[in-house]
Amino acid sequence: MARKYVYGDKPIRTTTVEIVEKEFGGKATAAQVDAVLRHLFAHYKDDTHLNLVVNSVNCNRGHWSFNRTARRTDDVNHRHHEYDRLYKNGKVFEVYDPVLHGVFEIYESFDGKWLTRPVKSEFELQIEAAIELTSEKRREKLSTASATPERIIVSTYEFKRNPLVVAEVLALAKGKCQYCLKNAPFRREDGRPYLEVHHVEWLANGGEDSVENAIALCPNCHREAHFGKLELKPVN
Ligand SMILES: [Zn+2]
Ligand SMILES: [Zn+2]
Numbered sequence: 001m002a003r004k005y006v007y008g009d010k011p012i013r014t015t016t017v018e019i020v021e022k023e024f025g026g027k028a029t030a031a032q033v034d035a036v037l038r039h040l041f042a043h044y045k046d047d048t049h050l051n052l053v054v055n056s057v058n059c060n061r062g063h064w065s066f067n068r069t070a071r072r073t074d075d076v077n078h079r080h081h082e083y084d085r086l087y088k089n090g091k092v093f094e095v096y097d098p099v100l101h102g103v104f105e106i107y108e109s110f111d112g113k114w115l116t117r118p119v120k121s122e123f124e125l126q127i128e129a130a131i132e133l134t135s136e137k138r139r140e141k142l143s144t145a146s147a148t149p150e151r152i153i154v155s156t157y158e159f160k161r162n163p164l165v166v167a168e169v170l171a172l173a174k175g176k177c178q179y180c181l182k183n184a185p186f187r188r189e190d191g192r193p194y195l196e197v198h199h200v201e202w203l204a205n206g207g208e209d210s211v212e213n214a215i216a217l218c219p220n221c222h223r224e225a226h227f228g229k230l231e232l233k234p235v236n
Helices: 012-023 030-040 048-053 122-132 135-144 163-173 219-227
Strands: 027-029 086-089 092-095 104-108 114-118 196-199 214-217
Touching (some): 012 092, 027 030, 030 048, 048 086
């Protein structure tokens, strides 16, 4: 006997994604998808936003058992790959494309939570492998390696950031790091204090390119925000 579903002939998680794909040409907000579902099913009262999040590669979605399994979002053979179908870009959910959006992974954190992060680059993985070697082994490999780096052509996907956001946040910071509150460590050639504008919720995780989501940091705090454990809160 065919399985019965509350809404239509397939799981609502699947229908929700298909509406983004087919009704909105691959980009829609939760409110837009919600309106279609209410139109399709008179008795609809599911949580559309959650059904979108469960399918979104850059959202933490370990709440669902099938997302508590380590995988990369470009692993088309993974048994749960069918849930790696959307990318959350601010309020808009769009059809996920690993080439455009980058690859993410679901991993278990040291305290047992299932989280999402961008996958490390090949270079970072190679460095980690090299750190594992003994110094002797590294020296041995270095002795036969070429000291002239190979040149390659790289194409990368970048966000086109709004210069107004950068300028406004720098104006608000008045030359001080908005995290450690110390003065900028040096001035640029033109005399402006050197600070870097960072996004509290990363653009790669769907954060907005807005003054509210941006913070001016000194280079030390900025590095720590990316590679350490700095807990940032919006200040602007
Ligand atoms: Zn700082
Ligand atoms: Zn940053």
